[in-house]
Amino acid sequence: METDKSLLSEEDIKHRYITPALERVWPASDIRMELAITAGRVNIKGNMEARERPKFADYVLYTESGHPLAVVEAKDNNHTISFGMQQAKAYAQMMDLPFAYSSNGDGFVEYDFLTGIECELSLDAFPTPAELIARFKEEGHLTEEQVRVIEQPFYVSEGTFAPRYYQRVAVDRTLDAIARGQKRLLLVMATGTGKTYTAFQIIYRLRKAGLGKKILYLADRNILVDQSIQQDFRPLASVIHKVNYASDDRTTITSYEVYFSLYQQLFGENDEERFRELFRPDFFDLIVVDECHRGSAKADSRWRKILDYFDTAIQIGMTATPKETAYVSNIDYFGEPVYTYSLRQGIDDGFLAPFRVINVQMNIGEGWRPCKGQRDFFGREIEDRVYNNTDYDYNIVLEDRIREVAARITNYLLHTDRMAKTIVFCADEAAAERMRHALAQQNADMMKKYPNYVVRITGSDPYGKSQLGYFISVASPTPVIATTSQLLSTGVDCKMVRLIVLDENITSMTMFKQIIGRGTRLRYDEGKRSFVIMDFRGVTRLFADPDWDGPIIEDPGFESGEGEGKPTGGGGKGGGRGGEPAVKPFVRADGCKVYTVQETIAVYDTDGKLLKQENVIDYTKENILEQFGDLHRFIHEWNAAEKKQAIADALATRGVDLDKLKHAMKMDDVDDFDFICHVAYDQKPLTRRERAEGVRRRDFLSRYSGAARAVLETLLESYKDLGIKNIEKTDVLRMKDFQKFGTPEHIGKLFNGKKGYEEAVRALEQELYKAG
Structure with a gap:
């Protein structure tokens, strides 16, 4: 049939x-x-x-x-x-x-x-x-060369992952363009999506196809080179050489196959072009330019001279931010991208972390004016004008503002996770040091336990730079907070950063995207599922800019020096007033009191559109009321629930994590019942200890005797520490405090069986939530 x-x-x-x-x-x-x-x-x-x-x-x-x-x-x-x-x-x-x-x-x-x-x-x-x-x-x-390249497999071995779909597309399109004879190529991939891994696969397959024997990988920071060699390029370790002009032997340097170099190694202090001494113009078959948005294509830059000298080589530019500016035009040099995988796509696909934004508004944000004749810490009269967020730390330093920023950062970590990796972007290196000091003072308890809890990591700070590897390590708990100006804004692989603090004036969309990219790496199974941006300067207004993750537009002012500007303060480093003051006015706390006026929490979609702006407590209250209605109905639902975990589960489907929120509000010792009543219905909360004492006061336990009573007394003590959701689980009977009563099965017999035990626990719960 x-x-x-x-x-x-x-x-x-x-x-x-x-x-x-x-x-x-x-x-x-x-x-x-x-x-x-x-x-x-x-x-x-x-x-x-x-x-x-x-x-x-x-x-x-x-x-x-x-x-x-x-x-x-x-x-x-x-x-x-x-x-x-x-x-x-x-x-x-x-x-x-x-x-x-x-x-x-x-x-x-x-x-x-x-x-x-x-x-x-x-x-x-x-x-x-x-x-x-x-x-x-x-x-x-397809030509024979295209076929030859296509047929080369990706590198996959035990302990490595096959490329994600967009990485494979990026590699295939790049190799196809090379096989068709294209000499300059641009790959645009959002921070955290694996640009270096993609570059490795391109190089691996090109070498296998016999189209790339001598390869140069260029970067402008040592950490980027070392990260690449030690991680993604490890399978090629036997043929890799890191260029060091001072120690390289000119007679043997050409014997390697894959070269990594900082631009600084290819130039001398007086701009002498060392690369001419080391390599012939036609030596390299392929050059990969890492983070090519940082000036590699600028006509008069050192980087461009290198590319022009090796002009017979295939040149691949890799960047997360293709936006054209007054300082770089990737498209002008490399051409239109052969492939683009944006931050928006990465978040939509679940390969990058979404984010919340906390906008912090202070009483001086829109303007502060000194009193008539007011003098700074050095005794100099402060120029009489209105100062605002574009001036602080750039043209004037307000001691109490630094303290308040540090206090808000600390307060956030206190209410979430004191060990959450955090980067604080500051106006300059001096501001980064002031912020480091303020954060160290605010976190003295953690500094006692971890002397490197807060560090400054900047270009001129050798000690801070020595801590960079520990900061970006998943395995190393400290440093936790890094204050910086530019060093951590781009390229550095900060896998576990959960908080990015913006205390720097940023007008460049390129820089903004790079900084946001420090937090986008997703470590879902390790608990990093989103990150937070704390904005003290109104920088996140750039989410409303049409260029946020938008189309690539070549700036016609590229060569003339017009177009998008660098981060500035007060209209420029000197505030538009003839250059930066030799010494900035320094105002002590008694000269300008600073406090936070408002904090708002916003969630944006991948287009930069504002989805919602809310207070988490208001959100929680709204969802509790929608789920349970008025107080009377909630109490009825609570008492009717066979397991109180069901109440927490119902709220979790609405995005409310009661335990996390209680911790944030320093109410860990409060029962779920009291917490819900407090947040949604304005009831005075009792602690679990107070509820347990109420049960004893009403002599509920006298209903039981002997070992059964002792079990319930122990259960009541456990409730004080663990809460209702845990004591209603039978697993609680396997804890150390209950071992003196025997196995869970034996304890059940004290109540005439499992059903009798469950009825006793149910009666205890009802007694816990009695009024009065």
Whole structure:
């Protein structure tokens, strides 16, 4: 009897019809089922974060060399054969694949991106790998070099991960452009999406294809070079050399294959072009320019001289911020990007962390004017004008403002996590030192335990720079807070940073994106699921700028020096008043009292649009009222709940984490019941200890005797420390305090069985929440 397909689920259709049809012509080892393309966006909801379901392709078909070629989307037989085509095409476009298929078990519909032709195939007519590969080569008009590059596998070994879909696309597009003869290429990938790993895969496959024997990787910071060599490029360690002009032997330096160099090593102190001494102009086949937004393409820069000298080499620029400015034009030099993977895409796909913004407004934010004849700490009269956020630390230093900023940072960490890695971006290196000192004073308890709890990490601070490796290490708990001006703004891989503090005037969208990028790395399983931006200067107004994660626009003022400016204070480093003062006025706390007027919490979407601006307490109250209604109804729901955990779970679905919020409000010793009543219904809360004492006062325990009473007394003591959600779990009976009563089974017998024990616990709970 023939099966009625309309009664079968999608999984049945796949198992009985689609999978066998594919495996008849395609090796099973080259078919990946239920392949996760994205990781699933992390959404911020209240004071919690939750992942969406990733995007999965039902089938992805690979070539023998490990490259995906086609997507197949399956539907049940109640849909038409072509019903899944739109989804298949969307996934194929994401993954840059030439073929997409849809099936309902009756046959296949094929869409060929190379020809634009959509056609229907019978179930037994699915093309073989050889047929699809031949069509791909012919319809794509691929040259022998393109084919040779395409056929090179990615580097994958034990302990390493296969490239994510966008990394694979970035590598493939770059290699294809090189195979077609393109000499200058630009890759745009948001911070935290693996630019260095992508560069490694490009170099690895080029070398395997015989198209890149001598390769130079350029960067402008030692940490970037060392990170790359020690991490992503480790598989090539035997052929890598880090250029050191002072110690390199000119006769042997050319014997290596992959060179890493700082620009400083290729120039002397007086701009002598050392690279001419070390290498012939045609020595390198490929040059990769890391973080090429920082001046590598500027016509009169040192970096450009290097690129011009090695002009026969293929040159790849890599950046997270392609926006054109007065200081750099990536597109002008490298051309349009061969691939762009933006911050917006990274957050949407769940590979980058979303963020909250805390805007801190102070009483002096919009303006402070000194009193008539007011003098600073040095006895000099302070210029009579209105100072504002663009002046503080740039043209005038207010001691109490520094204290207040440090206090707000400390207060946030006190209410969340004292060990959360934090970067504070300051006006300059001197401001970074003042902030370090203020934070050290505010966190004396942590400084006693961890002398390096707060450090300044700036370009001129050797000790601070020596701590950079520990700060960015996932394994090292300290330093926790790093104050800086520019050193940590770009390139440095800060995996666990959870708080970014903006106390620097930033007008450059490029710089803003780079700084935001310090927090975007996602470590979901290790607890870093989002990060917070604390803004003291109104810098996050840039989210409203059309250029936030927007299109790449070449600035016509690039060569003339016009266009977007550097971070400034008061209209420029000198406040637009003839240059920066030789010594800034320094106003002590008694000369200008500073306090916070308001803090607002905002959540933005990936387009920079404001989704909501709220106080977490207000959000919690609103959701409690929506869930439970008035106080009477809440108390009824609470008493009716067989397990009080169900109340916390119900609020968690609305984005309210009661334990986290209690900790933030320093109410860890308060029961969930009292906390909810306090936040939502303005009731005076009792501590768990007070509730336990009420039970004793009303002599509830006299209902029981002997060991049973002793068990309940111990349970009441445990309630003081653990709370109601924990004592209602039978696992509590396995804790050390209960071992004297025997096993949980033996304890149950004291109450005439498990049911009797549960009834006793239920009675204890009812007594705990009695009024009075």
